[in-house]
Amino acid sequence: MIRLYLGPLSLFSRKVEIALLEKGQAFERILVPFSQARGYEPRHPAVLAANPKRQVPVLVDGDLTLFDSTVIFEYLEEAYPRPALYPVGVHARAHCRLLELTADEILFAPVRNLLYRTEPPHPDAARQAERDRAGLEAESALRDQLAELDKRLAGGDFFCGDLSVADIALFMTVLFAQRLGGPALEKFPRLAAWYARLLQRPAFGAVAADIAAADRELSAALHR
Known part of the structure; x- marks a missing residue:
């Protein structure tokens, strides 16, 4: 196994x-x-x-x-080729791979600057202020990137025709942006609908619920 x-x-x-x-x-x-x-x-x-x-x-x-x-x-x-998680065709697959890379390296870059929000405030006030400034800059960058992703969904339920690794990667990065207090999806209606659709799929919903449970456990540990 x-x-x-x-x-x-x-x-x-x-x-x-x-x-x-x-x-x-x-x-x-x-x-x-x-x-x-x-x-x-x-x-x-x-x-x-x-x-x-x-x-x-x-x-x-x-x-x-x-x-x-x-x-x-x-x-x-x-x-394990079935069901396929890459589209058919050389160009379509290349596009899918670029979207996965976008999720992992471009969209995640500002998300990384929000990770401090799950931690206690820094004991050094100046350091905490620096974190907060970086967080606001990250939110601004994320808004621009989410707007671009919203445009890419025009006319489709998924980013590459059918469900693909691009959707998995982008979903995970958007989920992390949401759990870290990034920009709300309501201003990006196509992206919000895509995100809600994926949450309804058992695999995505189970992973999202598991992450939420891990967050609650860590939060409880911090306040013990």
Whole structure:
């Protein structure tokens, strides 16, 4: 059986989890412990052995071990091609890959500057003010990017015709932007409708609920 090492609040792990669920593949979830104070330290030994970047996700399928969500996506599509999560055609697939990269490296860049919002206020007031300024700049950048994504959805339910890895990657980054207090989706009606549609799918809804539960657990731990 496939094994997936993932973190409760690892965006890139959850991408892979959604892909496995959408493909109907049985797999064992191995949840790597996470705390607000220490993050993922100490690192899980299987993750350290498999990934020189010391990060989840790590996927093990028989004697094959992979890391990096994009590499895992491409492997799953070739090993388990039905249902397909990439569109047909060289150009369409290239467009899909660019949208995944957009989610992971362009849209996520400002989201990263909102991660501090799940942490206690910084004891240094000047440092906290710097964080807040960066957060406001991140929100402005996100509004521009969300507006662009909203335009791309004109005339379609998904970004590449049918559900694809582009939708999975973009959904996860938009979800993180929402949970971190980023711009509300109400000003982007096509994007908001797309997001709501995906939440209705069992795979996406289950992952979103699991992340919300992890957030509640971390919040409770901070106030103990």
